[in-house]
Amino acid sequence: xxxxxILFSIxxxxxxxxxxxxxxxxxxKNIINYKNRGMELESLINEANEYYxxxxxxxxxxxxxxxxxxxxxxxxxxxxxxxxKEKSTLDYNGIYKGKYIDFDxxxxxxxxxxxxxxxxxxxxxxxxxVIDHGGISFLIIxxxxxxxxxxxxxxxxxxxxxxxxxxPYDYIKEKGYKIDLxxxxxxxxxxxxxDIYFKGESL
Amino acid sequence: xxxxxILFSIxxxxxxxxxxxxxxxxxxKNIINYKNRGMELESLINEANEYYxxxxxxxxxxxxxxxxxxxxxxxxxxxxxxxxKEKSTLDYNGIYKGKYIDFDxxxxxxxxxxxxxxxxxxxxxxxxxVIDHGGISFLIIxxxxxxxxxxxxxxxxxxxxxxxxxxPYDYIKEKGYKIDLxxxxxxxxxxxxxDIYFKGESL
Numbered sequence: 001x002x003x004x005x006i007l008f009s010i011x012x013x014x015x016x017x018x019x020x021x022x023x024x025x026x027x028x029k030n031i032i033n034y035k036n037r038g039m040e041l042e043s044l045i046n047e048a049n050e051y052y053x054x055x056x057x058x059x060x061x062x063x064x065x066x067x068x069x070x071x072x073x074x075x076x077x078x079x080x081x082x083x084x085k086e087k088s089t090l091d092y093n094g095i096y097k098g099k100y101i102d103f104d105x106x107x108x109x110x111x112x113x114x115x116x117x118x119x120x121x122x123x124x125x126x127x128x129x130v131i132d133h134g135g136i137s138f139l140i141i142x143x144x145x146x147x148x149x150x151x152x153x154x155x156x157x158x159x160x161x162x163x164x165x166x167x168p169y170d171y172i173k174e175k176g177y178k179i180d181l182x183x184x185x186x187x188x189x190x191x192x193x194x195d196i197y198f199k200g201e202s203l
Numbered sequence: 204x205x206x207x208x209i210l211f212s213i214x215x216x217x218x219x220x221x222x223x224x225x226x227x228x229x230x231x232k233n234i235i236n237y238k239n240r241g242m243e244l245e246s247l248i249n250e251a252n253e254y255y256x257x258x259x260x261x262x263x264x265x266x267x268x269x270x271x272x273x274x275x276x277x278x279x280x281x282x283x284x285x286x287x288k289e290k291s292t293l294d295y296n297g298i299y300k301g302k303y304i305d306f307d308x309x310x311x312x313x314x315x316x317x318x319x320x321x322x323x324x325x326x327x328x329x330x331x332x333v334i335d336h337g338g339i340s341f342l343i344i345x346x347x348x349x350x351x352x353x354x355x356x357x358x359x360x361x362x363x364x365x366x367x368x369x370x371p372y373d374y375i376k377e378k379g380y381k382i383d384l385x386x387x388x389x390x391x392x393x394x395x396x397x398d399i400y401f402k403g404e405s406l
Contacts, residue, residue: 061292061333065266067282079270079285089264093296095305098337100298129262134301 004190041105041142045092052096058190059096060101088122090137096190097198100135108143113166114180116159124159127152136197140175140189143169148176149192167184214277239312244308244345248295251388255299261393263297263304266290291325293340299393300401303338305329316369319362327362330355339400345380346372351379352395 073079137152274284293307340355
């Protein structure tokens with residue numbers, strides 16, 4: 001125990017001597033850049049999901065990003081070193097009107113097309129499987145300052161009949177369903193799902 | 204940059220002087236203890252889910268544990284400090300025979316009863332909601348060297364009609380459905396779900 005105390009005292013002293021004003025600037029810059037990237041669409045969907053939960057319309061949650069643990073202090077409950085892992089499924093899933101719902105949200109920064117590199121092959125396979133098992137799977141795509149729902153069926157049919165590496169905006173406009181922004185929730189995507197999958201049923 | 208190099212050299216030197224044989228023992232001990240706790244049931248369920256995925260019987264995944272990030276080096280993709288957050292939902296969800304499935308796995312270390320403190324209030328509310336929305340929700344309970352499925356309905360009915368802080372083993376034996384171990388997958392819980400929820404349909 002005394003060894004630990006001596007070690008930490010020396011380290012703190014050395015840090016203070018070398019960095020009297022701290023050295024956190026660089027980290028902060030990186031975190032801000034990351035947070036802005038694609039955060040807006042995610043927060044719109046989270047807002048909608050919270051609204052649906054509150055009104056008991058649906059139960060839809062974002063899956064946490066899987067983490068690979070390298071060094072953990074389980075006594076203190078603190079992760080000391082870890083890395084982000086890749087998801088083999090999509091970001092959101094849950095239940096709506098008795099149906100299994102499974103989808104992802106993607107922003108295209110190109111106005112004329114949606115790059116297929118944004119979706120991994122195992123995610124496309126997952127969409128196929130969800131549909132085969134009787135679930136509802138789709139993408140919410142932000143492109144050209146607009147939000148669209150593209151059914152998993154239309155995504156897969158495009159991929160299977162095309163060799164192109166991106167979906168042209170025209171295809172999304174033609175096959176996709178536009179989500180008009182409303183007051184609350186801002187991105188009421190379940191209203192659009194009603195038109196696509198639950199015709200005749202009331203919300 | 205030179206400041207960093209000096210800092211690290213001094214720290215390394217001090218560590219080497221104080222701990223010539225390393226000091227990783229304590230961490231390792233903690234990690235092993237944690238891993239054994241409840242790991243067996245989890246790995247049996249993971250094995251079953253992988254089997255179902257391979258045979259295209261069902262799509263059921265374990266939700267990653269949510270993490271609260273404190274310090275991240277996004278450039279390197281390394282988490283430098285984080286903590287475990289509590290789940291407000293259950294550990295596993297997915298789709299089976301067109302139905303939304305949502306459940307948790309719990310081990311009771313008491314032979315005569317299952318402590319209700321193992322399930323959080325928000326998890327019980329989640330189970331209620333899943334059932335209300337037309338999904339299937341249950342617990343897989345390991346108790347007395349046996350595995351049982353306890354339907355969400357029976358769990359909630361016990362809680363609502365009892366003031367006890369634990370479910371007696373007799374209640375689990377009476378209301379629950381025993382999962383007999385098989386060769387592959389070892390814990391074929393979907394077979395038991397068939398008897399409970401899909402009577403008349405074939406696997």
